[in-house]
Amino acid sequence: MTQKTPELLAKEIARCRDMTDKPFGVNLTFLPSFTAPPYPEYIAAIKEGGVKVVETAGRSPEQYMPELKAAGIKVIHECTSVRHSLKAEKIGCDAVSVDGFECGGHPGEDDIPNMILLPRAADELKIPFVASGGMADARSLVAALSMGAAGMNMGTRFIATKEAPVHANVKQALVEATELDTVLVMRAARNTERVLRNKGVDQLLEIEREKGGKLKIEDIHEQVAGVYPKVMIDGDMDAGAWSCGMVVGVINDIPTVKELIDRIMTESEQIIRKRLTASLTRLCQMRQRARLPDGDIS
Numbered sequence: 001m002t003q004k005t006p007e008l009l010a011k012e013i014a015r016c017r018d019m020t021d022k023p024f025g026v027n028l029t030f031l032p033s034f035t036a037p038p039y040p041e042y043i044a045a046i047k048e049g050g051v052k053v054v055e056t057a058g059r060s061p062e063q064y065m066p067e068l069k070a071a072g073i074k075v076i077h078e079c080t081s082v083r084h085s086l087k088a089e090k091i092g093c094d095a096v097s098v099d100g101f102e103c104g105g106h107p108g109e110d111d112i113p114n115m116i117l118l119p120r121a122a123d124e125l126k127i128p129f130v131a132s133g134g135m136a137d138a139r140s141l142v143a144a145l146s147m148g149a150a151g152m153n154m155g156t157r158f159i160a161t162k163e164a165p166v167h168a169n170v171k172q173a174l175v176e177a178t179e180l181d182t183v184l185v186m187r188a189a190r191n192t193e194r195v196l197r198n199k200g201v202d203q204l205l206e207i208e209r210e211k212g213g214k215l216k217i218e219d220i221h222e223q224v225a226g227v228y229p230k231v232m233i234d235g236d237m238d239a240g241a242w243s244c245g246m247v248v249g250v251i252n253d254i255p256t257v258k259e260l261i262d263r264i265m266t267e268s269e270q271i272i273r274k275r276l277t278a279s280l281t282r283l284c285q286m287r288q289r290a291r292l293p294d295g296d297i298s
């Protein structure tokens with residue numbers, strides 16, 4: 001959650017409303033933290049701001065569902081497994097965001113990449129889902145749609161855009177990093193997070209190796225708590241753990257959000273019209289050939 005208090009969230013909602021007449025959503029993350037945010041007050045700000053879509057993440061949003069539904073709010077819950085997605089469906093979520101193992105942030109503990117997770121979700125779910133984790137461009141969108149998703153969610157990719165309110169060093173680090181530069185931390189505490197490797201993260205990994213299964217979140221306080229302002233505002237790229245997906249390997253520029261979305265839409269159309277249509281033609285030819293007698297290679 002980027003808004004540190006419910007009052008700041010209310011201000012941000014008002015700012016967003018001034019900038020667009022299109023619908024927008026708010027993310028509410030229920031994760032283990034050193035000081036728990038005042039969730040009921042955040043929800044009050046969301047309701048008062050007239051926001052109609054909330055994306056929840058971390059723990060199940062079950063206890064807040066009656067209040068959110070009564071306010072006419074659609075709930076999209078972020079899930080890293082099919083069983084959590086089915087639970088979300090059962091408690092009345094309108095959609096889920098299915099986060100594969102490659103995602104930036106918290107991929108859960110199952111380690112199932114989207115190539116498997118998305119078709120599994122499509123097989124089991126009745127509610128719609130969006131593909132999340134590893135999504136960056138038109139290729140991701142068309143692949144996600146073909147695996148049954150209704151759309152895609154991008155996390156890491158949006159940080160490398162002109163509008164993203166983060167230090168230029170962060171955007172440059174994303175352009176320079178490859179798909180080999182993320183690591184998983186906090187696994188022993190069952191709070192696994194995929195982050196971009198840096199000096200602070202290397203220290204964290206060293207502490208994790210020393211402590212093994214006895215690791216407590218307090219042991220790595222310095223490398224995980226209060227890191228975001230140091231990285232995102234001050235541009236200190238060695239400060240510690242901040243979420244970043246493997247998709248960083250296919251991020252090579254810093255466009256505006258409009259340029260990014262326009263490019264994805266244009267190239268998706270090209271992939272579907274050209275590449276997939278050509279594949280369909282080839283497939284038809286192969287099927288026709290298969291019907292010919294053995295030995296005929298025409």
Ligand SMILES: Cc1cc2nc3c(=O)[nH]c(=O)nc-3n(C[C@H](O)[C@H](O)[C@H](O)COP(=O)(O)O)c2cc1C
Pocket residue numbers: 001002027028029056057058078099102103104105106132133134135153154155156157159242243244245246247
């Ligand atoms: C810097 C950063 C911060 C994030 N913070 C949150 C958060 O507070 N709550 C949340 O639900 N997801 C958070 N995520 C995860 C994204 O919502 C999304 O699920 C994930 O980034 C998708 O994977 P991708 O990075 O490969 O696109 C964060 C991701 C990044 C990269």
